Amino acid sequence: MINNDTLSQVLYIDLSKKKYTIKNRKDLFDKYLGGTGVASQLLHEECPEGIDPFSSESPIIFAVGPLTGAFPLASKTCAMFKSPLTGDLGESHAGGRSSIAIRMAGYGAIVIKGKSEIPIYLSISYGKVTFKNATTLWGMKDGSIAARVMRQNEKGEGLRAIFRIGQAGENMSSFANVTTETYRHFGRMGLGAIFGSKLLKGIVISGKRAIEVSNKKAYRALYDKIYKTATQSPVMKKYHDVGTAINIKSLNKMRALPVKNLQTSFIEEIDPVTGEEIAKNHLARRVACAHCPVACIHLAYLREPYNDDPYFYKTTPVCYDFELIYSLGTMVGITNPKGMLKLIDTVEQVGTDAMSMGVVLAWITEMFEKKKIDKEDLNGIEISWGKSDKYIKLVKNISNPTTSFLMACAKGVSYASSVYGGKEFAMSFGKNEMPGYHTGPSGYLGFLLGARHSHLDNGGYSLDQKELIKTNLTPQQVVDKLLKEEAIRQILSSVAVCFFARGIYDLNLIDEALQLLGFNFDEKQLEEMGKQIHLSKYKFKIREGFSFDKLDIPTRIYETNDPTGKITEEFIKTGLNYANSLIRS
Secondary structure, three states: OEOOOOOOEEEEEEOOOOEEEEEEOHHHHHHHOOHHHHHHHHHHHHOOOOOOOOOOOOOEEEEOOOOOOOOOOOOOEEEEEEOOOOOOEEEEEEOOOHHHHHHHOOOOEEEEEOOOOOOEEEEEEOOEEEEEEOHHHOOOOOHHHHHHHHHHHOOOOOOOEEEEOOHHHHOOOOOEOEEEOOOEEEOOOOHHHHHHHOOEEEEEEEOOOOOOEOOHHHHHHHHHHHHHHHHHOHHHHHHHHOOHHHHHHHHHHHOOOOEOOOOEOOOOOOHHHOHHHHHHHOEEEEEOOOOOOOOOEEEEEEEEEEOOEEEEEEEEEEEEOHHHHHHOOHHHOOOOHHHHHHHHHHHHHHOEOHHHHHHHHHHHHHHHHOOOOOOOOOOOOOOOOOOHHHHHHHHHHHHOOOOHHHHHHOOOHHHHHHHHOOHHHOOEEOOEEOOOOOOOHHHHHHHHHOOOOOOOOOOHHHHHHHHHOOOOOOHHHHHHHHHHHHHHHHHHHHOOOOHHHOOOOOHHHHHHHHHHOOOOOOHHHHHHHHHHHHHHHHHHHHHOOOOHHHOOOOOHHHHOOOOOOOOOHHHHHHHHHHHHHHHHO
């Protein structure tokens, strides 16, 4: 048990009135642990039905879990909100120091509502919330500059987390993100746009609380066990050495990697942008989230002449991973690592979700190629596959749009294609742009089910590779397996464990850790709780207009070869109908 634990303390902030209150919500944390479980309940409580995501009463919710600050790899903060991209549930997870900063500040969750009359940032420290004028930070082209100013003005170095938005968030692009600690993001579903609508430029949060457990001997033994398993795990070593970018080469070999808006699933000249080659030729250093011994965050150094002077160079650290290489590399036909890294850095500066931006860029390129739009729609840019310099200009124009077409693109590819056509190759699922997996029907059923509701990544790609290629799973069996795994993932995200550690933190280990911290659940109870949390998120989605009958499925997925050869309209629709019957019953 933790002595004097503050996990159940929820900080409620009103930006309109510049006031805050703290409430003890032991009722929620005792029943739903924290993280996703508690955040989903707070969303039901705080978000009025049918509200505009940009309304002042639309809430932003952050929540951490009971394992945060107590055990390795429990480094995630869950954000929940009503998504401006999809119109229903928005959920996004970020690492860095965000979760430990919230926990050490004395809170298990933060709820932000209202709207400021001027740009502000919040300083949350030592039990106090201060509303700081951010007028001079608003409108900066590079979001990192605002973070630098907040860093200089606030105390708590080494203990704090800094959240901030960029130009895309200020302009309320529907897929704008929130950056934390420079290299981590609440990336998907448009949380940055919600910040922008509230004139909230950022948040600095810090605290010095300590976690003291009663049974120190048992706690130390379990901590050491988890630490040893994490540092000796072959999977975790893979994440440390190469990172998720290791998937590029294998997926390309399988012909499961989206290339040029999924016109194909394989590219010959892949080697320069594989994880192995980037690590060999461009890797500068690795970075870890707080309380993580793995260090899976990989930074490349981009070296360029300064102002075209051949004798002076500037070097820029650029974070990369599998999804960035896919979305801002292969999806738009870029296989030159320097051009790709420059594009990644530009997307970082303006503050948008990289996956959504990459899919939007790919759709625009195909629209231009098919002469459905012209360069006037793109503010004079003649776009074509692989041209990183053109894409850099286009990213800036989408983040600060001046044409009707670009304004539509800033709302996501689903919205833009509903206005300008090209829906058959607009690669979004449930109005959220796709991740980098064309592995088979299980992956796409996972996207369409909205299993994680945010990333869209789910257990489907593993099912495709391990089972569907070798066996003849029915659509119903696939859905059952996807939903069973999702129940477990809800528990992982409720105790705030990184999904990369799901091979370490099974329900038995989670139960053992929770028992030490004063929670009394067995494995069966945890699995049932996971199902209920997942169902709660579906209830919110359905309440806000989600329906399986309204899902648009781009026909491109049926046209491009996949490793299983089983992506058919019949398979997908049968699976969705079955899922619909399960969830609504």
